Amino acid sequence: MAPDISTVGGAPSQGASAFQIAALRRAGIAQLAAASVPSPMADVDLLACFVLGIERAELKLRELRGESFSAFEAAKFNDLLAARATRIPLQHLTGQGYFRYLTLKVGPGVFSPRPETESVVQVGLDFLAEQRLENPRCVDLCSGSGAIAAALATEAKNSTVWAVELSDDAIGYTRANCEPLGVKVLHQDAADLPAALEGTMDLVVSNPPYIPPNAVPREPEVREHDPQMALYGLGEDGLQIPRAITAQAMRLLRPGGLFVMEHAEVQEHSAAQLLRDAGFISIAGHQDLTGRARSTSGMAP
Structure with a gap:
């Protein structure tokens, strides 16, 4: 069974540090940079936001607060990073493309x-x-x-x-x-x-x-x-x-x-x-x- 990383009393329970947003984000940027992905930081943030269902501003806040992915979210995030490292387009992984003021369905x-x-x-x-x-x-x-x-x-x-x-x-x-x-x-x-x-x-x-x-x-x-x-x-x-x-x-x-x-x-x-x-x-x-x-x-x- 995956470890429980829910928060109790505002503090992450045991095992949460392994899934901290900041740590996984840093590792993801390094992984995509090593794969010569042109914009590793932006891609990591967009994939994290996609997994968590939030905007980039909220991602930054959660990172500053030391929050973590759940075990399920972390696994999904890492799978998406591995796929992006093979140079599968970001849009194909999320099913979304951004154009001017629009979010479009793509794939x-x-x-x-x-x-x-x-x-x-x-x-x-x-x-x-x-x-x-x-x-x-x-x-x-x-x-x-x-x-x-x-x-x-x-x-x-x-x-x-x-x-x-x-x-x-x-x-x-x-x-x-x-x-x-x-x-x-x-x-x-x-x-x-x-x-x-x-x-x-x-x-x-x-x-x-x-x-x-x-x-x-x-x-x-x-x-x-x-x-x-x-x-x-x-x-x-x-x-x-x-x-x-x-x-x-x-x-x-x-x-x-x-x-x-x-x-x-x-x-x-x-x-x-x-x-x-x-x-x-x-x-x-x-x-x-x-x-x-x-x-x-x-x-x-």
């Missing part, structure tokens, strides 16, 4: 939302704010988890939002994250949408697959766990799918509407040319919070 089969994509959404939101539209119409192409669509639905006032995703594996996550927010989810090819939508959108945002076939990601979390369908953009330059998405965006937008597309830093100039070739005007590049070229936008004439 195997869907691309985990990345912080850099938050800046792509901001470009679109800034445009809508400048336009002062009463009921903006927006669409997220290659939606995956639905992160972009969900953010637009919650942050663009009175908006009507569509999310388009082709993958049979990802569409369940798209629906779970978007439909409760009123987003209209379409399970189909983003390059082949109903003609009734053409010329009706104020904003099109997309984080399409864009990695060239010979540019295999270095990070094991991406290379081994993100779906290839969400990574590789096809063609020698990885831009075959982005070209199709750009052409579709032009069809969907009303005159003066904006298209924002995420891309790799090294594709900054290629993406701008791609938008020019499709007929977009007022083309501009945008950086993420790390200062890297992250997206390109253009207006429909």
Whole structure:
């Protein structure tokens, strides 16, 4: 039987020290650092919060008070640490991904939302704010988890939002994250949408697959766990799918509407040319919070 580490009279009972939050947290950080996990401290804290069902501020308070995990919680925490040390994505272990102000459902089969994509959404939101539209119409192409669509639905006032995703594996996550927010989810090819939508959108945002076939990601979390369908953009330059998405965006937008597309830093100039070739005007590049070229936008004439 596992030792009882419940508190009596405010003091942990015998055996509790082996499960102290501070001690297990330190050991976990060392374990993940040794496995070359990029953010060991943040990952340990998020896993601890997941196990305990609390926020990070509460975790810090419990650590300062010298509190402990239960034996069951400690075992679960250590199992999750061992899995993370093999570079299984944190989001796959918790089933949660954080994006802007949202907590999203994620897991195997869907691309985990990345912080850099938050800046792509901001470009679109800034445009809508400048336009002062009463009921903006927006669409997220290659939606995956639905992160972009969900953010637009919650942050663009009175908006009507569509999310388009082709993958049979990802569409369940798209629906779970978007439909409760009123987003209209379409399970189909983003390059082949109903003609009734053409010329009706104020904003099109997309984080399409864009990695060239010979540019295999270095990070094991991406290379081994993100779906290839969400990574590789096809063609020698990885831009075959982005070209199709750009052409579709032009069809969907009303005159003066904006298209924002995420891309790799090294594709900054290629993406701008791609938008020019499709007929977009007022083309501009945008950086993420790390200062890297992250997206390109253009207006429909």
